[in-house]
Amino acid sequence: MPVLKRHFLLLWLVLLAMPARAQLVLRGRVLDAETHQPIPNAQVGVADNRIGTSTNDAGRFALSIPPAYAGQPLTVALLGYQSYRQMLPPLPGPELLIELKMSPAALGEVQVTGSVLGIVREAVARIPRNYPGRPTQLTGFYRESDNDSLGRPRYLVEGLLTVYKAPYPQRTSTGEVQIRQSRKVDLRSDKLVRIDWAGGPFIAHLADFVHRRAQFIDPGHFRDYDYRLAPGSSYHDRPVYVVTFAPKAGNRRADFAGRMYIDQDTYAFLGAEWRYTPAGLRHSPNLADSRALRVAYQPYAGRWHLKTVWWQTRARLPIGPPLNYFGEFLTTAIDTAQTVRPGYLERAQYHDVFLRNAVAYDSAFWRGHTTLLPPETLRQALLDQQRQHRADSLFRPVAAGDSTSAKDAPQTLFGKFLSRFRYGGMVGAWPLSVAAAGLAVAYAPDGYGFGFQADNSVKAQSFSVYSQFEYQFELTHELAVRLATQRLYGQFRADGWAAGLSYQRNFRPRHRPLYGRAGLAYTRQTAGRELGTFANPDAGLRVAGTHLGADELSAQLQALTEALQPSLGLGLELSHKLELVADASYLLPLRTRTRLQISEESGFFLARSAAVINLPHPDVSLRDNGQLTAALPWQPRPWLFSIGLLYRLR
Structure with a gap:
């Protein structure tokens, strides 16, 4: 003692x-x-x-x-x-x-x-x-x-x-x-x-x-x-x-x-x-x-x-x-x-x-x-x-x-660390604008006996529902470092992450805290459409410099967006440990790319590889309603909205 x-x-x-x-x-x-x-x-x-x-x-x-x-x-x-x-x-x-x-x-x-x-x-x-x-x-x-x-x-x-x-x-x-x-x-x-x-x-x-x-x-x-x-x-x-x-x-x-x-x-x-x-x-x-x-x-x-x-x-x-x-x-x-x-x-x-x-x-x-x-x-x-x-x-x-x-x-020391740590989950609307389209994709790399053709139809929609799991570490009482993972739901398979800073200020210091929130993050988000799985006839196949030797491969068309994400919102403390938060964000695109991703589907999952081909590319033919194109019928729009809960460990 x-x-x-x-x-x-x-x-x-x-x-x-x-x-x-x-x-x-x-x-x-x-x-x-x-x-x-x-x-x-x-x-x-x-x-x-x-x-x-x-x-x-x-x-x-x-x-x-x-x-x-x-x-x-x-x-x-x-x-x-x-x-x-x-x-x-x-x-x-x-x-x-x-x-x-x-x-x-x-x-x-x-x-x-x-x-x-x-x-x-x-x-x-x-x-x-x-x-x-x-x-x-x-x-x-x-x-x-x-x-x-x-x-x-x-x-x-x-x-x-x-x-x-x-x-x-x-x-x-x-x-x-x-x-x-x-x-x-x-x-x-x-x-x-x-x-x-x-x-x-x-x-x-x-x-x-x-x-x-x-x-x-x-x-x-x-x-x-x-x-x-x-x-x-x-x-x-x-x-x-x-x-x-x-x-x-x-x-x-x-x-x-x-x-x-x-x-x-x-x-x-x-x-x-x-x-x-x-x-x-x-x-x-x-x-x-x-x-x-x-x-x-x-x-x-x-x-x-x-x-x-x-x-x-x-x-x-x-x-x-x-x-x-x-x-x-x-x-x-x-x-x-x-x-x-x-x-x-x-x-x-x-x-x-x-x-x-x-x-x-x-x-x-x-x-x-x-x-x-x-x-x-x-x-x-x-x-x-x-x-x-x-x-x-x-x-x-x-x-x-x-x-x-x-x-x-x-x-x-560990207790001090925990006292600054928060995590939580959110749901919201991701502004993904989608036009109805019939897609036809063909891939035929030179020198290999491998290739595929796939037809895919896309339904029109104005946004997608997404979930976010977030971690925060408080540098001060008002300023925190944040890291978040994101996932879209619906007809697209999409994952992403965001990292940045979050600032909040209490508007009511003598009552139940109501926080004004502001943040700035770098975000990277993909929105992809599955094209199916295919047999790989060539164990020595290399795509974009990546060896893909698995017996079964899958293909996915993706739109990759990298952007700055400023945000404003409110937070209401429900208890000393739990806070209800609502945020509105605006995407400032830094780069948007269209690409074809080919991934290994068999074998031990930790050892599976994936190759990415940026479009347009001579080995890839992409048609939208019969017309050759290098653009996808889904593109992000700037506004995002989310609501969720943050929990403080101590």
Whole structure:
């Protein structure tokens, strides 16, 4: 491990235990009143849950209290327990000990499936009245880690997010996320094979089963599930339906199995926990062996808002042992008034890897915001791995003050190269003007017993469709070198390439980028017409100085155009990695040639040769509708149009 990485890990673990200084901090521990055992995942709220946190595995929490909330009540709630409520004690102060009492079960086992489904239907129907009907903004703490088969974190990333939520009557699983701060420890020693998970912070949208109307509460899938009532419980001293769901016998369309909690009075979904069925894993887009989630909501201002998300995925990889991917999100503040959507530049993109985000680490920032206290096992695992990496570094010396080892250097240089690399595909209209014609071609070289005659008819057309695959390497943020390959489709066989420079300038630097594009390239394009294949009677045949000894030959009439290609266009950034581009180009011909190409058709394809005869030529007779000519009935026109996508690797 590089020296700076070790120092950062030690500093981070110290800061995890430090009290916040920017605001007053309430520290406490929540225990079961009868067993005196710690209670994890209890919801701790202040000011009727406008700000809050949750307890860790040891039942402990730390909540930063703004001075304006010093006189507000403190509440602690967990499903199955009586809620706790008292006024905030004077701060700073000692750790507050809170004991929760169990609530008796409200219902016994009920097996009437129809009535249980009616409860779920009613809860779905009441989503518009139980959840926010206007945009809301959540501030939340996010953590993800990639653990090995022994449960040790290979990396750990934490961040403070702003999550914009659309109104819940609108069914959606998407939304905006802004990364305000982040910190990380990367303990992975392997450099060649790395799995960097994308989309993690978006779990605040993707796992919100009420907002997205997950399959198990989607009326279109009710027929796929069995719903049953389990023994009831209570939350905030209110009775709760506990509804289990699982695929019906033999059903392969149901992706989930688990349980959900529904308030008996308001029919609000208070939370759910579920796992993916084998069918659900097959329908997932990644290599997962298992996947489980747990989601809870909390009340504020008469509505229910997302509180916590926990999920774990066990993924099998093509190389190496399986990995356990773990993550959690915790809402620490709710704002129903300041809900201005973040601008495009401030928003994270789903395909951005949170582990590599560019937000700088600020220790003072973290001491002033609520985070979820890490479990003791997680802190111990990080320390153990840090010690092991320190021992490993004894055998791999690193120069003092050098934050990058020699082993890391090639990866860093390669990463810098990739960050400047883009590629993409386009389709467009190639301006190939074609007049209807009947062609007759005869070729009879002197001194050989080889020759052929071919008749061919050409249909009239005004343009051809072409595709282009393009590579770009950015010299600066605005200037790039580009190389493109082109292919025409239709009645002609045509290939070509273009090389040059591309320049783009952002017209909207404070919003979603809209680029003006300009370019200049040299292009070489052929448009050919196949004349057929012929037997070669002479193994020593030479055409235009090229030996063609294959048993079978083919012939093609071609128009070859070499030109300068200036272009203008627009580019719209769809995400930080993907750009939609549209260009108009003008061909300035440098040279246009008509030629006959004769190629070998048999033998190993890498060793096949081709000969080109420029027309007019005494050995070639070309007739167009019976008239001798040296010109072809298809010629390029100047304008080209294309539209496509460019993708940035990093």
